Amino acid sequence: MEVFGAVGTAISLITLARNNMGRAQRLGRTVDDLREILSDVMELQDYVDPEEDIDLLNRISRIIDEVMEMIEENSTTSRVAMTFFWNSSLDGDVYRLNAKLSRLHEMLKTRTRRRRTSNASIANINSSPQHSPYSPPSTARRDLLPTSSLSQLHTTLMFQDAENEDVRPPLQLEWFSILERNYTSNFRTIQYESSDRNTVVTHEVQFSTIPNTPQNVDAKECDFLEDQLLTVETSTDYAVYRLDPIYKFETSRACDKFMMKVRERELVGKFLPVEISKKNAQSPWKNLCCMMVGGSKDILLARDKPVCLWEKSRGLSKIPDTTITFHDRNTRKYAEWPLRDFIDASLVMNRAVELSWRNNADVAVFTFPGQSEAREFASVFDRQRKRRASSVNLSNGDFMQRQSQTAYIAPVAELDSIPKGPVELDADPRPSELE
Known part of the structure; x- marks a missing residue:
């Protein structure tokens, strides 16, 4: 052309x-x-x-x-060059x-x-006699093939500016997929379609982006705390927006599912501590901080902010990589800490959990409303730490050392046949299974 x-x-x-x-x-x-x-x-x-x-x-x-x-x-333009004047x-x-x-x-x-x-979609209908009219569409373009299966996940997408004014009416969307992963620019493009397929929304999300939820572990909506690039195409118009979208769901479980799909990680735990602080274990104020969590020498990182534990398998060995995320009040951004950077978790004063960093003397303190929440948080941390250690051992070929050594207990009728006194090294007191 x-x-x-x-x-x-x-x-x-x-x-x-x-x-x-x-x-x-x-x-x-x-x-x-x-x-x-x-x-x-x-x-x-x-x-x-x-x-x-x-x-x-x-x-x-x-x-x-x-x-x-x-x-x-x-x-x-001269015979030798062209000069462009700015x-x-x-x-x-x-x-x-x-x-x-x-x-x-x-x-x-x-x-x-x-x-x-x-x-x-038309080709699928012609080639499959059992095609359902409610089947989600598939994208055929080579460089924009969906890299994840389409999921039915109803949401209401809100378009609001910095003053919380609606830029356009909310959209009712149903079909979710990850349209593209760009490892050069480090972003993934998610796509949402309406039930009748007349509305298509694309949303570019940086790999490091963590969806934000209100101060509630049962939140039914999430945003991103910073402007995102979205395109909206309907049967009547096409528009490009740069704003912080709000996704609203019918249940908190649906909201969690959306966040897991956006991050491509499993949400293995969600908690709401009273506060999160950081201190130095070698400080002379250590004893005072232990008696009064959040003392004057602690650095307060967050208060009444949800804490999420995410898991993602990495590499061919599928070793789980678990991280902790929360919104840091000092940086005004989400912090993400790998659990592998910590040694262990210990309870303090029954309702606080201390995580000790592996390479320095710093300690992160998570203070919860009650003892049960603190114990559950420590339990999830310990479980994820053991899962990772187990996977690392298996990937290193140490699984032979994990085989259990089961002691043989002879039936009463066989006790008389067991040799008395010392047993030779090549002797086996157990009856042969081949006999």
Whole structure:
């Protein structure tokens, strides 16, 4: 198609201009962004329908004309080189072109993905006579194949700005999947669809992101405490948002399931301590801190914030890796501590649990409302620590040492046949099983 030929020409000219910006080399980041966006558009040429996508292609073509005109008006060409002159007015022009192209690229990408999804669903219906009309759709595009099975997980997605004002009406969604994992940019793209498939939402989540829940272990909603990139396509419109979305569920179990899918980890424990603090065990204030948890020398990390224990298997050996997460009031971000960094857990004053770091003298203190919560937290910690140790031993080939040594107890009728006195090393007092 002609438009992609023009895009390729524009990329070549932008590359040439970028390499010949003279003294303005350090200001060329926006030009680099423009080149990257055009490269992303080029990647869609194999998936575009010339008839159905003619409106978007025409809009892209007009922007390419603007790019070419901008380069021609701000450059001089000699027999040996082209010099591209940068001035302050171009800064805003390039930003404007970047914004337009980014939006058109997202619209074109989503449209081609939806079309191929629809074609794949029709193919499934024709090839499977037992196909259910309620089966979730499958995505056929090679570079955006779902990397997890689709799950039925009803939610209400809220779009609110920093002032808690609704940006758009809430969406009722049903089908959840992980659409893509990008290990270069370290994010996964989750996709949610409505029950009638007329609404598709994509949400880019950084690998390190931890969903946030209110001060309640039975929370039915979660957010992310920072702006996220979401795209929404319906039968009537397409929009891109950068905000902190709120996912609301009917039950706390459904909310936990969503968080586990987003993190791709198992939630093995959720607790609500009164406070979390950190102290140094070698400090002269140690005794006072033990008598009064949260003393003046403790560093208060959190108060009345949920604590979650997550497990993820790593490597071919499937060794479980368990971490503790909570929202740190000092950094205003989520902290995540691997359990392998701690030696053990010990109860203090019946309702507090101390976790001692392996490589230093610091101690984390989790204070709970009562003794039962503290004991349960320590029990989960100890169980996960033993599971990891067991898996490490098995992966190292130490499983032979774990075989139990069962003592033989002879029946009363056989007692007279057992040799008296010392037994020779090659003798076996047990009757042969082959006899």
